[in-house]
Amino acid sequence: VSSEPSLDVKIADLLNPVGFDGDAPGRLWILDQSLLPGERKILTLDSVEAVHAAIHRLAVRGAPAIGIAGAYGVVVAAQSLPPDLTAAAALPRLEEMARRLAAARPTAVNLAWAIDEVMARVRARASENPGLTALGLAREALVKARELDENNKLRCERIGRFGAELLKSGDVVYTHCNAGPLATAGIGTALGVLAVAARQGKRLSAFAAETRPLLQGARLTSYELRELGIPVRLVTDGMAAHVFANFSVSAVLVGADRIAANGDTANKIGTHSLAVVAQHYGVPLYVAAPLSTFDLSIPDGKGIPIEERVPEEITEFAGRRVAPHGVGVFNPAFDVTPAPLIRGIITEAGIASPPSRETIRALFTKPS
């Protein structure tokens, strides 16, 4: 249907989480997702500290999106130096700021990966051209950051096309957290699969788990699915077994924050429980993520660092206390779903199914 690609464009515009206006010096902006769906506020981030804080407090979130924010963050870092500083003097200061930025969140590997990609180009250009200034480094960083941004859009499209082959008209998909346009530079990963399948004319419906504690499913995914025109029923995280036992669910689709070499997948807390329940009910679970989400240096999930966040995310809501004072809290932001619970990992280079060292390695040897 001819109108549908434009639907995607509209959604990608409305739900674009991060961008950079102008050349360096220019303006890094993010859509503050912590306020959605109630308020649509664009924040300008003009220092490394501001970018770090926005990533840390989840104003921008979703592994691919924080990668792009981090990449543009390097531009902001370089812009913050005296513009005429020599590359030799600027580079060590930029390296230090880049390291700080990469530590804003520990689990998603895309953040460190994207910053590394930008810094690799900056280092290479600085060594080729010692006459470069700090402003020149910022411009080099921006070229690479824009490339990563554009690249992520294309990779989301490819993930969507590979994944859409798994879906047919009438399918009911269950998803957790948010792996849509707001989490990426493009149409999303897990939700990108739904977007492409819908564009192909397949009628789909979805269950979205609200995703405690920060309710990305309620606030963001249900909003995106509504915009995509895919009927959605919002559920709490504990309802999965009841849903699978009472409805015919075709597949579970989720994103990822870091994938180990064997396919063990760190994603938003709750994914692991969902995967166990899906397996129990014979519902296949697919992870959709770009290759930049893989960390092949880590043999399995035990090596993935899991961010623990403040107890107030659970004990308070909108400033109101919901748990008594003095109660202990355990608040890991992610969990690791063992590869045997995953039917396939959908990437821009194809689907690793079942995920294993071999099927994953094969994705990296194809031209992408």
Add this chain to the structure above:
Amino acid sequence: VSSEPSLDVKIADLLNPVGFDGDAPGRLWILDQSLLPGERKILTLDSVEAVHAAIHRLAVRGAPAIGIAGAYGVVVAAQSLPPDLTAAAALPRLEEMARRLAAARPTAVNLAWAIDEVMARVRARASENPGLTALGLAREALVKARELDENNKLRCERIGRFGAELLKSGDVVYTHCNAGPLATAGIGTALGVLAVAARQGKRLSAFAAETRPLLQGARLTSYELRELGIPVRLVTDGMAAHVFANFSVSAVLVGADRIAANGDTANKIGTHSLAVVAQHYGVPLYVAAPLSTFDLSIPDGKGIPIEERVPEEITEFAGRRVAPHGVGVFNPAFDVTPAPLIRGIITEAGIASPPSRETIRALFTKPS
């Protein structure tokens, strides 16, 4: 240790969810649990409508506690009639009010059971003594309601004693929703097991799932465990698999709202997912509930009606919208855990383990 029984008394007083002051005409009060832990407010319920509303909006909740509230509610109903009305004239009106009250929540069988018990006594006395007045019926109802109240206290103690045999010092227990003093007339069912084990000198710790959407775990269970002196870590409902994979959890303990003849158990939404995850990790799940929770007229879980509640429980929090308008919601208040996922059902007559038609039937043939 001599101080511990008094600890229980203190907690039972502090956390007593419902009571009746004076003879009929007297005062039915409840502790408004919807405001806990922030505010401790006692409500007087002086009409059937007020009792119905308090049960429906979960100001009093927990299957045994709503049974007691319903039993005292019959007293309130009888009190609302002209005191000198003859039993013959009063009884049909009382039956109608009792039916209305029993429908306040459909899933927990204890509510209908307790109201039936009270009405059976009222009917019997009315037929024995046609000279009784409406006030006389209220007094008969009160005698039976007090008996059920006292009885539930004793049954919680027995459940606690049977269950405590399953726990040893050092054990870590995972629980969902609230099955403590606030849910019963006594020390609770699932938490009663912890209370008795703690009284026996066993050192325990707990994970409490917050239990969306209404956060009974965060608001009530963590509060009770803190009062019991049992260290607790509050988690979100989706964390179960991550907890079981990373900590040595000895058992899952939950309450129940209705148990079918084969052991299929309706309990707070989220229990079914938790049971699947517990089985995957080899953690035994026990249900603790009085015999009044069984509905032997229902052969299996398919026959248990599941209450669906308003979408706003999920889309709003403390009056603030967290999901976009126009999004669909599925909000079942309970789910049914199939008996094969349950290691045992702990009752005041012993433990049905594994739960089956035979082991359950055996509980009802013992003197209790």
